Each structure stands twice: as structure tokens, then as C-alpha cells.
Amino acid sequence: MEHSSVSLREITGYFDFWREVKQECINENELLKVFATLAESYKEYTTIPVEFFSQSLKVAFTNESVKYQLTRTQEKNILDRLATSTVHGKLKEENFVTIFQYWTRKCVSSLKALIIVDVQNDFISGSLRLDHCPAKEDAEEVVPVINRLIDNGSFDIVAYTHDWHPADHCSYLSNIKHHSASVHSSVNIDKLNLFDLVTLTKPVELKQVMWPDHCVQNSWGAELHKDLRKPDYDKDIVVYKGQCSDVDSYSAFFDNGKCNQTDLFLKLLKRGVTDVYMVGLAFDVCVAYSAIDAAHLGFNTTVIEDACRGVDLKSKEEMKSKFAKLDIELLQFSALIKN
Numbered sequence: 539m540e541h542s543s544v545s546l547r548e549i550t551g552y553f554d555f556w557r558e559v560k561q562e563c564i565n566e567n568e569l570l571k572v573f574a575t576l577a578e579s580y581k582e583y584t585t586i587p588v589e590f591f592s593q594s595l596k597v598a599f600t601n602e603s604v605k606y607q608l609t610r611t612q613e614k615n616i617l618d619r620l621a622t623s624t625v626h627g628k629l630k631e632e633n634f635v636t637i638f639q640y641w642t643r644k645c646v647s648s649l650k651a652l653i654i655v656d657v658q659n660d661f662i663s664g665s666l667r668l669d670h671c672p673a674k675e676d677a678e679e680v681v682p683v684i685n686r687l688i689d690n691g692s693f694d695i696v697a698y699t700h701d702w703h704p705a706d707h708c709s710y711l712s713n714i715k716h717h718s719a720s721v722h723s724s725v726n727i728d729k730l731n732l733f734d735l736v737t738l739t740k741p742v743e744l745k746q747v748m749w750p751d752h753c754v755q756n757s758w759g760a761e762l763h764k765d766l767r768k769p770d771y772d773k774d775i776v777v778y779k780g781q782c783s784d785v786d787s788y789s790a791f792f793d794n795g796k797c798n799q800t801d802l803f804l805k806l807l808k809r810g811v812t813d814v815y816m817v818g819l820a821f822d823v824c825v826a827y828s829a830i831d832a833a834h835l836g837f838n839t840t841v842i843e844d845a846c847r848g849v850d851l852k853s854k855e856e857m858k859s860k861f862a863k864l865d866i867e868l869l870q871f872s873a874l875i876k877n
């Protein structure tokens with residue numbers, strides 16, 4: 539008979555940690571019963587019956603003031619995480635802690651962050667303005683929509699990201715000669731045009747679109763649009779990405795080679811954020827990559843479609859099918875703000 543590697547005493551210890559975070563929301567005895575039963579289950583089952591698990595969570599994570607919030611997909615995800623966390627039928631302690639901290643938080647209460655991606659001059663009326671890209675979308679139209687979301691969208695936290703490149707950045711066509719040592723040998727760099735795709739080989743092999751110079755650090759083009767609500771630097775999260783010369787960063791969390799990360803994830807985690815809502819520019823590039831990383835990092839992730847504008851209609855559709863596979867929700871502004 540297999541024994542769980544997590545003892546009841548350890549579970550109680552994790553629970554003490556949790557109690558500090560959300561004391562008022564948990565029915566303590568029921569929660570302990572769930573994890574006790576969970577630990578017991580590993581002695582008898584290789585898998586936990588999903589119905590039992592669902593019922594247990596419902597009992598543990600509801601009381602007079604707390605409504606049960608998990609969908610069946612989320613319940614299934616927790617179970618899958620538990621299943622992949624076992625080694626020879628034993629639940630690994632560090633995985634248990636991760637699951638406990640990420641997932642139970644979602645059961646108990648949600649904390650919502652609005653993430654405003656790259657609403658900067660260059661993407662609106664500057665060198666990489668979206669109305670000159672294939673989809674010909676007017677990026678300025680998102681500004682009043684995002685302002686209304688900031689003012690009336692009931693978000694607990696607002697985060698602003700900036701594309702923020704050094705002047706010698708590898709994504710600029712004008713710089714490609716300076717980066718020739720890392721361009722794949724099959725590419726003739728003299729014949730490259732804007733928006734061509736090249737393969738860069740350092741620091742890791744990556745496809746790179748050749749963009750015009752844009753969002754150079756401290757330039758007008760890198761400033762947030764003048765009519766966007768200004769960040770409150772004491773309260774809001776402000777993130778700068780793409781600061782390394784030799785690798786591009788579409789996602790607000792990681793660079794494209796996953797070599798470095800920004801501090802966005804840690805800042806959201808520290809504040810207890812469970813749900814992220816993505817808006818901004820461009821839908822099929824930085825918004826999409828950020829949303830996909832957010833979903834992989836365990837956040838409930840939503841993209842507010844009409845608070846974004848994109849580069850290319852085909853790649854917008856491709857991103858939407860990726861969202862569907864990752865349970866990333868696509869919402870319209872009107873679903874959150876009533877006129």
C-alpha cells in the first residue's frame with residue numbers, strides 16, 4: 539500500500555499559511571477534511587474520482603459569504619495537476635504547495651488585474667502605426683475604451699507595459715548589419731525588407747520579424763498615448779520589456795527566447811492576483827503572447843477583444859484558436875461595462 543508523502547501535519551502547516559492570506563473565506567474543518575481525504579485517497583486510488591473531488595471542493599470552499607467559483611474545467615485542471623505531481627503514487631510536497639497556493643486561491647476569491655499592453659505613440663501614430671499594417675486598424679480607438687475600463691471596470695490592480703528598446707535592438711531592420719554575426723547564414727541581409735522574417739541564432743535560435751525602429755527608450759514614440767490615464771506609480775504596476783539588445787520580447791512576462799523575465803509575474807503574485815484581463819496593442823503580437831504566458835503561469839486569463847487592435851487579420855484568427863485551446867476567454871468591452 540502506497541502512502542502519501544504529505545502528512546496531515548504538513549497539510550495543516552500549509553493551511554496556516556493560507557489562513558494568513560484569506561482567513562475569513564475558509565471553512566477550516568471542511569478544508570482539512572478535504573486534504574485528509576485527499577491524502578488517504580492516494581493510499582487506495584491511482585486517481586481520485588472526479589465527482590468526489592468536485593463535491594469536496596464545493597463543501598470546503600463555500601460559506602455564507604463565499605460563492606463557489608470553480609468550473610468543471612478548472613476542477614479537472616486541479617486533478618490533472620495532482621495526478622502529474624505524483625511519483626509512484628506519492629504526492630510530491632513541492633508540487634502540493636504550488637497547487638495549494640495557486641489553485642485554492644482561485645477557489646476562494648478572485649483578484650483581478652487589468653494589463654494594458656504597449657499603448658505607446660509608435661504603435662498609434664508613429665513608426666509602427668497599426669493603421670499602416672495589413673489589418674489597417676486604428677489603434678487610437680482603444681484609448682477611451684481602456685480609460686473606461688480603468689475608471690469603471692472594477693479591477694483591483696492596473697498594470698501598464700512598455701515596449702522599451704535600446705537603440706541597437708535586434709528587431710530593427712536598420713540594425714540588422716550590427717547583428718549579422720547572429721543572423722542565420724542562409725539569410726542575405728542586404729536584401730531584407732521590413733516585416734521579413736529572419737532566423738537569429740543567439741542567444742538562442744529564434745525567428746525575428748524585421749520591424750522599423752520603434753519604442754526607443756526615452757523617445758516620444760515610446761511614451762504612452764497622451765490621453766491614456768496616467769499610471770499611478772505608487773499603486774499601479776509598470777513594466778518595461780525588450781530591453782536586451784539581442785532578443786525581442788513580445789510577452790510582458792518573458793522575452794521570446796524565455797531567457798529572461800520581467801518582474802510582472804512576481805508583482806502580480808505578490809499582490810495575490812488570480813485573474814488577468816489583457817487589453818492594448820497589438821492583439822496578435824504582444825497582447826496575445828502575454829495572454830498565452832499568463833495562462834501557462836496559472837492565471838485565469840481573458841482578452842478584451844474590442845479594447846485591442848491588431849497587425850494582421852489572419853494572425854489574429856490564429857491567435858484566437860490558440861486562446862481557445864488554453865481556455866483563454868475572449869470578451870467584448872460591453873460585457874464588463876454597461877452603457
Ligand SMILES: [Zn+2]
Pocket residue numbers: 701702703709752753780
Ligand atoms: Zn518592439
